[in-house]
């Protein structure tokens with residue numbers, strides 16, 4: 166079954182509450198209306214209600230019974246502040262918490278932490294750092310995960326074949342240990358999207374063809390990842406052509422169980438990961454879904470500011486489906 170049809174089937178009729186901190190944004194409003202009308206998600210928009218309603222009316226959008234919550238006028242605000250201070254274990258005091266929760270991303274993240282929503286989708290108007298920092302600080306990583314990372318599901322237009330790229334969003338310069346963890350987490354995320362993972366740790370070098378600290382890091386990460394998950398086909402260091410093209414793999418990495426057939430691509434650091442997915446999306450015409458945060462205790466999803474309404478709609482479906490697996 167097509168990916169989103171199967172996600173819709175999983176969540177339909179469950180009215181999973183998802184909080185959208187950017188309630189005034191047109192793309193968010195449009196997606197929330199569709200999700201609500203189709204009975205897929207129970208959207209909660211954050212922002213000043215009169216402003217949200219006026220903007221919707223100006224755009225000819227009908228919000229219907231969608232819930233709107235104003236962080237600046239909310240009767241449970243003090244409870245949220247107290248819970249936040251407790252969660253931060255002395256890192257933020259009451260006065261700081263009062264101010265921080267005025268930020269809709271902190272407010273929305275607390276909603277998820279307190280189980281008042283099952284997930285959050287934000288980032289249409291906020292850069293990634295501001296969107297995800299509250300989740301890193303409040304929701305935190307699952308047991309057994311030390312670093313959260315961001316995966317993109319890349320879907321080819323003509324045959325809907327899917328690939329996973331990571332880390333495209335979070336860890337700026339991961340060390341070998343973190344890179345290994347990203348590789349293993351990515352293989353697990355891939356399975357959620359019906360990708361049978363074959364994981365390539367990418368580099369500008371294939372099997373020692375070039376030298377340097379950055380190549381050594383990828384070689385070490387490959388060994389660590391293989392030891393962590395011996396049941397998953399993982400190999401590196403591989404150039405992209407060796408990872409993906411069978412004829413190149415045959416000459417550059419003969420005998421590899423991954424080279425020539427990789428579908429999960431692990432980038433050595435964030436510059437290449439973020440640039441790589443945007444090239445595939447904008448030049449290669451791939452549909453880019455995500456970034457999907459891997460390793461968090463509860464689902465919080467970050468949009469790219471370049472997203473459209475359809476991206477918001479789809480990421481909300483993924484976020485709601487992720488909440489069923491928590």
Ligand SMILES: CC(C)(COP(=O)(O)OP(=O)(O)OC[C@H]1O[C@@H](n2cnc3c(N)ncnc32)[C@H](O)[C@@H]1OP(=O)(O)O)[C@@H](O)C(=O)NCCC(=O)NCCS
Pocket residue numbers: 256292293294295297298301302306311312313314333334335336337439456
């Ligand atoms: C994610 C990011 C914002 C975190 O940076 P930061 O806020 O300066 O990070 P800090 O080191 O101050 O850590 C803040 C908190 O997050 C936690 N944290 C940071 N990175 C983390 C990670 N990858 N996994 C889990 N926790 C993490 C820290 O432990 C810390 O928690 P604490 O406050 O409870 O001690 C930063 O790594 C970043 O900007 N990444 C790139 C984002 C981006 O622009 N991507 C491209 C577009 S998609």
Ligand SMILES: CC(=O)OP(=O)(O)O
Pocket residue numbers: 288291292293294334455456468469470471
């Ligand atoms: C994923 C991405 O590109 O996010 P941002 O909105 O921070 O640019």
